[in-house]
Amino acid sequence: MNNHLKALRAERDWSQAVLAEHLGVSRQTVNALETGRYDPSLPLAFRIAKVFGQPIEAIFTE
Amino acid sequence: MTTAKRNILLGGLGAVVGLLAVSFLGGIVVGYLEASGVRIDLRASAFWIILLVAIAVMAGSLVIGALWMRSIDEAAREAHKAAWFWGGSGGMAAGGVLMILSALPGAETIALTPWLMGRTDPAAWMATGAFALMTLMLIGYGVVWAWWWLTRR
Numbered sequence: 608m609n610n611h612l613k614a615l616r617a618e619r620d621w622s623q624a625v626l627a628e629h630l631g632v633s634r635q636t637v638n639a640l641e642t643g644r645y646d647p648s649l650p651l652a653f654r655i656a657k658v659f660g661q662p663i664e665a666i667f668t669e
Numbered sequence: 670m671t672t673a674k675r676n677i678l679l680g681g682l683g684a685v686v687g688l689l690a691v692s693f694l695g696g697i698v699v700g701y702l703e704a705s706g707v708r709i710d711l712r713a714s715a716f717w718i719i720l721l722v723a724i725a726v727m728a729g730s731l732v733i734g735a736l737w738m739r740s741i742d743e744a745a746r747e748a749h750k751a752a753w754f755w756g757g758s759g760g761m762a763a764g765g766v767l768m769i770l771s772a773l774p775g776a777e778t779i780a781l782t783p784w785l786m787g788r789t790d791p792a793a794w795m796a797t798g799a800f801a802l803m804t805l806m807l808i809g810y811g812v813v814w815a816w817w818w819l820t821r822r
Contacts, residue, residue: 632742639821645744 610667613641615659629658673740681733688729692722744821752814760809764802 616626623637630637630651639645640655647655656663695718703709738746770776785793 633745635818635821636742636744639744642821644821645747648743651743 608646608667608669609643610640612637612655612666615661615666616641626658630654671740674737677733677736677740680736681729684729684733688722688725692718748814748817751817752810756809756811756813757806758809759813760804760806761802763809764805767801768798 612626616623621629623634623641627634627637631654632651636645640647652663652667656666659666699709699711699714703711738749741749781794781797783789783793785796
């Protein structure tokens with residue numbers, strides 16, 4: 608699964624640590640998500656969507 | 670490290686120190702009673718004390734493990750789950766090979782070095798087998814856990 612997390616984070620000029628704090632996860636998890644090597648659970652995907660104010664399908668693509 | 674994780678580690682450390690202190694005090698009490706002429710079955714006392722300490726240590730480890738799993742995020746949990754399943758199973762499989770080999774004719778001639786205070790009784794060899802299997806499983810756990818994170822950097 609691909610995602611636009613890195614671009615969305617860059618738009619806000621957030622570091623991985625800042626995004627991690629917003630999501631309540633570790634920086635390593637944000638890194639794993641951004642590189643597409645870890646797919647989030649549905650609850651985390653909803654949290655990500657809420658943090659960026661976008662629908663899940665706009666952030667994650669197949 | 671988050672406050673929750675720090676509290677769990679400090680709580681675990683405190684429990685270990687507390688257990689050591691209780692064991693130490695128990696030893697002093699038994700020694701005092703023995704010196705005072707009270708007849709104490711030391712073997713039975715040691716059995717019950719060690720049994721209670723072992724149960725407390727293992728139960729405490731499970732509680733700390735549960736608290737730790739609740740304090741980490743989902744990716745870290747996934748890493749532990751993968752490590753437990755693949756690493757633990759891999760270690761168990763390696764131990765299974767050794768176990769099957771030990772049933773072969775001639776295996777009884779293999780000389781093992783006694784490590785448990787020089788003991789060579791069945792209980793000591795049982796402990797050797799359990800310790801060996803646990804070690805293999807823990808090695809597998811550590812390898813898979815590290816692999817999980819390294820491939821997701």
